[in-house]
Amino acid sequence: MEAMDPRFRSMESTNRRTFLTWSGLGLATVSAAMLSSCSAARSASPTTVADQLATALHEGDIAGVPMVSTPPDTRAFLAERMKGSQRPNVEVLGADESDEGASARLGFTWPSFDPGQSWSYESQAQLVKIDGEWRVRWEDSILHPELEEGQGLALATIPGERARILGQNDVALVSNQHVHLPGINKEGLTDEQAAASAKKLAAVLDIDPEGYQEKVAAYGPEAFVDALTLRRSDFLKLDSAALKTITGYEAMTTTMPLSLDRGFATAVLGTVRQPSAEDIETRGDAVKDAEWIGAGGLQEAFDEKLRAAPSFRVTIRELDGSAPPMSQGPLWEQKMPEETPLRTTIDVDLQKAAERIIKNTDSPSAIVAVQPSTGDILAAASGPEDNAYPTATIGQYAPGSTFKIATALAMLRHGDSPQSTVQCSESITVDGQTFKNAGTYLPDHLGDISLREAIAQSCNTALIDKHDSVSQGDLATAGEALGIGAEWDIGIPAYSGNIPRDDAGTEHAASMIGQGRIQTSPLGMAVFAASVVRGRAVCPQLVPEEKPARELPSDLTEQEAAQLRELMRAVVIEGHLDRLNNHPGGEVLGKTGTAEFGQPDPARGGFPRTHSWVIVAQGDLAFSVFVEDGDYGSVTGAPLAKEFLDAAYEAR
Structure with missing residues (x-):
């Protein structure tokens, strides 16, 4: 016979995560050697004795029931055989008396996790009269007629x-999948052997050896101690030859909810x-019978919905x-409730x-x-350096020059148009602070230029020059018309932004180009x-059946939206996103952005570090690209935006 691959050895009998936890309800036949009851009160009728039995079965102690033979420890007698179970409700349905004795019909109702699915049946209890007193003759079939x-x-x-x-399209993002738990079975091992095996297994699995050795030492002498949980694809990559040399190595198999790929949308899905014991203490019955509870993201936010109630099988x-x-x-088997999946827009x-x-x-x-037409969040990816922190949804950053679209909206509301002339100077000073254009700004675009050109080339000074006529409140109102600062409820924490209305001086000047506060x-x-594409403030939604998008107040007019689309189109035709022009997916709108943060960095020639931004729209798709520590938006963000736009086109 071919030797079993050690990666697939099973430890189901010691699996702490097995799905069935058995508890006995059996009642053994009471031995005739048991002492006769001498303490039970005399009964006037079989019905009275049957009532006493029914109450005793519910309460778990037959001490007060007149029995032909009574066990020495009546409470332990029932408790041992009904361990871990709920108590049945028992009632006497009737009693018949004859010359040979009496019989009582008992009605059992066992509650289940689902109040609508209780288990009910009838059984019989036989009674005999001894010295003028009716007593119960115990039989196992009292608990159920088929016993x-x-x-x-x-x-x-x-x-x-x-x-x-x-x-989208009901593709499973998270489903129950088989996983493998490699570990050490301590049964038959000395403490020294267990420690040595733990060290060897840690080396094969590339985990902290001291931490795993401590975990193994903390468990009992016959315990199986898992090292980690592996998807099947990862488990099959383990060195089976090395595993064969580890004394006590075993691997269990179970199932658990997993995303479709390792790391897929972790910050969103959770x-x-x-x-834990603490969970059970604080949340009680809600989680004590749960195999899994949610941690972070949608799994935690909708834990009660996702966590199905347990069921019974007898x-x-x-x-x-x-x-x-x-x-x-x-x-009897309790019918499992039908699954109610959580549907998202991803x-x-x-x-x-x-x-990728x-x-x-x-x-x-x-x-x-x-998706502008619906507000559906189609993707929300946070980079690997975020360590599962949801930068995509709650990261708080200055938007830089992408915000110039809102500044332009405020200017349009003061009578400007995309063709209006603005002054783009090399620098501008406000309250003693000098603002300049990016170091790569071309001198060909200095001087009197149109607002369209200023947005396309991202001239800082042209917009800051309007700080006296465009108030901070005007900026806030314009930003709000495009969704910044709106109240959202997408099911998980999400940040829409903030534009302080009272900033003045240099803070207000910096706000004109998406910086400041x-x-x-x-x-x-x-x-x-x-929101620019749709022509009104868009409310995003992630789980529309649970948290549908609502209509947000928006004073954006169609004329204003059309002018903003013209400005964003100019960025693609003649500005920093020209690599997106003539895209096979159709007309593209966009804007780059760079926002300085932190202190001057000698490694950057004395300039502060910068956030890199790009926003893009094409058809019924709008997206943002963000890199916390990047170069100009046109340098760091634009190539990433191009790659994503191409991928979106190919996915259609």
């Missing part, structure tokens, strides 16, 4: 299968974990431990593309895509671009 002597009831608690999280078991007949099915192809495109960025980053998020800027 024979030497049999009991076995109740399996089956944790409910956690509901899936779905994306993860799961087993409930079977006959042999009290001597022998196996029941294979043909014997369950006496587009798998776009989410994967966004994650920013996976090599060496600072926090994000790509967020929104203005902040928003990558999601906020994707919504900003989507």
